[in-house]
Amino acid sequence: MTSKPPPICTEHNTEKVWQQTVFEYSEDGVSVKVQNVWAWVCPEDGEPSFTPETVDALIVTVRELVEIAKRAKKRQPALTEYAVAVG
Numbered sequence: 167m168t169s170k171p172p173p174i175c176t177e178h179n180t181e182k183v184w185q186q187t188v189f190e191y192s193e194d195g196v197s198v199k200v201q202n203v204w205a206w207v208c209p210e211d212g213e214p215s216f217t218p219e220t221v222d223a224l225i226v227t228v229r230e231l232v233e234i235a236k237r238a239k240k241r242q243p244a245l246t247e248y249a250v251a252v253g
């Protein structure tokens with residue numbers, strides 16, 4: 167994917183940069199953030215474009231985390247933010 171020319175941000179007319187950013191996913195009022203995910207990022211506003219391969223690789227885990235977070239919310243409605251690290 168890095169052998170192709172960088173995609174252009176149509177809004178700012180600039181070349182996007184291949185770098186690590188935050189993958190964010192929201193569903194039913196729950197949002198999940200995954201740190202340090204590679205994506206094409208607009209240097210003007212930081213808007214990321216994730217490749218389909220990246221989304222496919224992450225989406226199963228992210229959806230599982232959403233289900234866990236929903237159960238946690240029912241159990242402890244006062245707690246609204248959890249951070250999880252795996253390494």
Ligand SMILES: [Zn+2]
Binds near residue numbers: 177179208209210213
């Ligand atoms: Zn842009």
